[in-house]
Amino acid sequence: AQSVAQPEDQVNVAEGNPLTVKCTYSVSGNPYLFWYVQYPNRGLQFLLKYITGDNLVKGSYGFEAEFNKSQTSFHLKKPSALVSDSALYFCAVRASLNYGGSQGNLIFGKGTKLSVKP
Amino acid sequence: EPEVTQTPSHQVTQMGQEVILRCVPISNHLYFYWYRQILGQKVEFLVSFYNNEISEKSEIFDDQFSVERPDGSNFTLKIRSTKLEDSAMYFCASKGGASYEQYFGPGTRLTVT
Numbered sequence: 001a002q003s004v005a006q007p008e009d010q011v012n013v014a015e016g017n018p019l020t021v022k023c024t025y026s027v028s029g030n031p032y033l034f035w036y037v038q039y040p041n042r043g044l045q046f047l048l049k050y051i052t053g054d055n056l057v058k059g060s061y062g063f064e065a066e067f068n069k070s071q072t073s074f075h076l077k078k079p080s081a082l083v084s085d086s087a088l089y090f091c092a093v094r095a096s097l098n099y100g101g102s103q104g105n106l107i108f109g110k111g112t113k114l115s116v117k118p
Numbered sequence: 119e120p121e122v123t124q125t126p127s128h129q130v131t132q133m134g135q136e137v138i139l140r141c142v143p144i145s146n147h148l149y150f151y152w153y154r155q156i157l158g159q160k161v162e163f164l165v166s167f168y169n170n171e172i173s174e175k176s177e178i179f180d181d182q183f184s185v186e187r188p189d190g191s192n193f194t195l196k197i198r199s200t201k202l203e204d205s206a207m208y209f210c211a212s213k214g215g216a217s218y219e220q221y222f223g224p225g226t227r228l229t230v231t
Contacts, residue, residue, distance in 0.1 A: 032218055043122070043209060044161070044222040051218055090161065094218075105174055106153075106220065108161040 002027045004093050006109035013081045013116055021076040021112045023091030031093050033074040034106065035065055038088040047089075050074060061085070081116045088113050120144045122223035124210050130229045131200055139195045139226045141210030149213040150193045151220060152185065154178070154206040161209065167193065200230045 003026045013019045025031055032051055036044040048059025050067040058064045065076045076089060092106040123142045131137050143150050152164040165175040167185055184196045193212075197204055207227050211220040 034219060036222070041224075043124075043224040044211075046219045046221060049219050092161075105163045105166065105176075106161075107163070110160045 002093060002107045004091050004107050004109035006089075006091055006112045008112050009110075010113045010115060013114070015083050015116055015118050016080050019076075019078050019081045019085070019114065019116070021089050021091075021114060023074045023076065023109060024072050025074060025091070025093045026072065027093050027107075031074075033065075033067060034092040034094075035059065035063070035074075035076050036090045036092060038090065038111070040087075044090060047076070081114075083116050083118055086114055086116045122210055122212055122221050124208075124223035124226050126226060127224065128227045128229070130231065133202055133230055134199050137197050137200055137228065139197075139208050139210075139228070141193045141195075141223055142191055143193055143210065143212030144214070144221055145191070146214060147212035147221075148215045149173075149220075150185075150187065151211040151213075152195045153209045153211065153222075155209065155225075156203075156206045164195070164208075197228075200228075202230050204228060205230045 005024045007022055011021055034049045035047040037047050038044050047063050048057050048065055050057050055067045063078050065074055067074050088111045090111050091109040094106050125140045150167040153161050155161045163176050165179045165185055166173045182198045186194050207225045209225045210223040213220045
């Protein structure tokens, strides 16, 4: 079964420090991986995706994520955190079409609350 | 920048009543989705819709649920007879034909009393 795990309920970092939000996945075949961010009272905002190619993908607002196939991970990173990065972050996966995936059905992790203190 | 919109932002209804949640997807998108997020829990897939028909649905999407794209711009989710456990944030999303990422609306918070 496809699944996503975000092992940390909350991550606390100081402004200016690097941040990492962890995500591991389980899916048949090649995964399509996504990160979304949710600010209070707002919808899910797309940050970045990995489909194929370079394992390090860059996205919005200075975020990047590294796909690691052997560790089945897709951790979200940022070199220097901002207070405005404080939000709820969701990792999601979709199986490729060749392995039972579909045009929909993103599987989400439970979310990690990022708190960046000044 | 185009975005997905949803109305209403908050809906309160009594158990057993019908509700219709409305979404306007991004105009040139072809794939449409509903997800829900019960308070404190994961975002869960409900249904996907393409070419005027349901392409996939989860086990949550039972006979009480239906979707419709009545006029080429709106995409609606109807719950025929609401239950207390239907209380959740409902998100609409859309995706272009050539893209992989889905774009989400701000959500409708449904409260069933």
